[in-house]
Amino acid sequence: MPKKTPLHDIHMELGASFTDFAGWSMPLRYTSELVEHHAVRTAAGIFDLTHMGEIELSGPEVGRALDHALVGRPSKIAVGRARYSMLVHETGGVLDDLVVYRLAEEMYLVVANAGNTLVVLSQLRDRIDGYVTTIRDTSGEWALIAVQGATSPAIVSELADVEVPLLKYYAIGPARLADREVLLARTGYTGEDGFEIYCRPEDAMAVWRSVSAVGVRHGLVPCGLACRDTLRLEAGMPLYGQELTVGTTPFDAGLGRVVVFGKPGGFVGEAALAARRDEGPTRVLVGLASTGRRAPRTGYAVLDPDTGERIGEVTSGALSPTLGHPVAMAYLPTDRSEPGTKVLVDIRGSQEYAEVVPLPFYRRRA
């Protein structure tokens, strides 16, 4: 039986369709994923993300321990700030992409993809060995509710006892929200401004109901994982298992900027990543745009338009709800990755033209 989140009864009340995701029964959509997608782009949406894995690390050497374990430099994150980072294998292949929050001088919260939490936990446990650091899987102690979209600051401002405009992008702090103690972070995975609210499981229903009640006046609707996927795709954000796998390095995915070389003591995967940086990746992640309505999808072959030869593969794709045409991400040879390059995608036997375009497909107006 898949696990139910503390918000399951609310999802049932709201008539959600559920999907099994990484051992959890999660809302896929409530009404229409297109309506939910547009709500986040034009107003706001509320998501249950309790399936995400939370790992807490603390101790006097925790910063150095994480510098060794991850590709980034968590020791340099200011208290109350967050960074996007990755855990890589010795080969440089990505084991998971993560958000690392520094909650206090000697305490971090690492948020992992649901399906990778156990891998991240066991790898971190091995890698911090020898540092004065303790690690705990706190996934069961947190519910996670995201409020995303342009009206989310107004919604959260009405409920939280903090000056929301002062909470910067990729910042986190304790707050009292709807009379509950929470961690309020300005992070997200939709390409919009937004918040992630970490609360105790027993407080999750109250937080959800309060946000929803206030949100109604700001166009907020409950949103499932289906629209979360099209939102992150338009925003050019990678999804583990599709754009990121143990067979890809951060450089292949165009995310070399998250890798920090020359940290004291080095980090796991450094030699392999330095080599990849110096050689340059042979294939890179690109955006593809096409016309019509048939979207390139995960696993479809990308072909050379002159020879018909297979040159790459689509990792994610959909008919973009915001843009109205198909968009996709794909790995292509580096010499075919320039924007403007024409390729063919084999869409179930029929070959459709697509063009390499810069990522992201969608960028919110500042």
Place this chain on the structure above:
Amino acid sequence: MSLPTDLMYTSDHEWIASEGDLSTVGVTAHAADALGDVVYLDLPAVGATIKAGDACGEIESTKSVSDLFAPADGEVVDINEAAVAEPGLVNTDPFGAGWLFRMRITGTPDLLDATAYAAFTAGA
């Protein structure tokens, strides 16, 4: 969800309304709900001969692509151009404006009545 009792159904979640020798085919609300928002329809060509159980088109939603199966042997005589132009009709009115195509059935297809189809989906 209410299931029209004047229609016949298939285990591929299609409905058939027969009037004289013409039959209208669509997908059930159960199928439309499972698919999510339909964004593209690839329907069989008018004049095509189709065979029960064979794929004769595609239904593409935001998240997935599904084959459209011929519910019976016969010839396609009309397709719903309005639904091709606005595939969301399959979600908003699956038993009405979201119909897919009309066909002239040959032979006797193996179909379920509403009670049998309801029992079939209850077990799904």
